[in-house]
Amino acid sequence: MTEIKPCKVCNFTRQKSYGLVVPSLDQMRIKGCEFLGFSPDAPVTVVLEDDGTIVEDEGYFLCLPRNTKFMLLQEQESWSPVRRIDGGTAWMARDSMILETDDVDGVSSEPEHWQILAQQLKENLSSIILMSEADLQILVDRSVPELASELGFQPKKVQMLQETLLRVLDNKEEERQSKELLELYLRAVERKDGEQTEPSQPRQDVVGDMDVPDGTEVDSVSGFMTRTLMVLKGKTSPETRLSSEELQMVVAKGPAVMAQVLGWNAERTSGLLQACDAELTRRLQQVQVMNSLNSQTQLASGQQQPEEESAEDSHNTSAKDDE
Incomplete structure (x- = not known):
């Protein structure tokens, strides 16, 4: 039976808000439009x-806490953060829009993305679980004084927080690398089995032709995914946070192209490429070790079977002599 989830919906001005109980994201969208008076x-x-945060995935919707509040946006409407005035006791709306910016001498005080993420952490540290790797990397890369000022924490506490965020980020990368290593191993096993039954087939080159998930932004100039560029420019060991296909693409581009893409000098770019090449070699060696273990396992299994058959034949011969 599908779980019924209570939630809330509002329009982009936050002047209309309704509580709903729905089994799915689609039903929430349909009922929300009905309550808010939108055209179906x-x-x-x-x-x-x-x-x-845009919510399009059904699985992500089901993982969100009960009573989560959603905003339904029509065309030409966009999300904006809440602005409190009069000490937080009143709300101002003008021309059917909530106050979006506070301008002082012509300078907009619209918060940056990292400030919004910092406020999420300040309100609820468990929101780390729902943050993407890109968001975690943004917070890790911020300077300690900036983050301390936004969070209202002591610098030492901010350093500990960034170390925690980095560990969460590393754990996610390790999980992805383990998954990729297993996929490489399974592909190698399938390729080996295919070579035993069919003639050799041309090998597809994955360099420069990575599988790009739907909805992922790709830089039109370099051909890299936006997430890949962000990881490459990260502070600590970016090569460990890239997939094997991404490492192959970085190494294949070469120092000159990567220096232009990243905007770095030749020395820094060369160091990154050497680290990426070493990491790629290490992963390929791991795959070779797993293939070797698999071959040894198959060989041992093949030797064990004839020994069992020989023992069975000997037993049958002995039985016939007794008769």
Whole structure:
């Protein structure tokens, strides 16, 4: 039976808000449009009311806590953070829009993305679990004074927080690398089995032709995914956070191209490429070790079977002599 989830919906001005009980993201979108007075045929985008994260995946929707508040946006509407005025006791709306920016001498005080993430952590540290790797990397790369000022923490506590974020990021990367290593191993086993039954087939080169998930932004100039560029420019050991296919693409581009893509000098770029090449070699060696273990296992299994058959034949011969 599908779980029924209570949640809340509001329009982009936050002037209308309703509570719903729905079994799925689609039902929440349909009922939300009905309550908010939207046309049933109009395209609607669902975002989290507190930070504007777009919600399109059914699995992600089901993982969110009960009573999560969503904002339904029609065309030409966009999410904006809440602005409190009069000491937080009143709300101002103008021209059917909530106050989006506080301008002082013509300078906008609209918070940056890292400041929004910092506020999420300040309100609830467990929100780390729902943050993407890109968001975690943004917080890790911020300077300690900036983050301390935004969070209201002591610098030492901010350093400990960044170390925790880095460990979470590393754990996610290790999980991905383990998955990729297993996939490489399974591909190698399938390729070996295929070579035994069919003639050799041309090998597809993955360099420069990575599988790009739907909805992932790709830089039109370099051909790299946005996440890949962000990881490459990270502070600590970016080569360990890239997939094997991404490492192959980085090494194949060469120092000159990568220096232009990253905007680095030749020495720094060369150091990164050497680290990527070494990491790629290490992973390939791991695959070779696993293939060797697999071959030894198959050989031992093949030797054991004839020995069992020989023992069975000997037993049958002995039985016939007794008769």
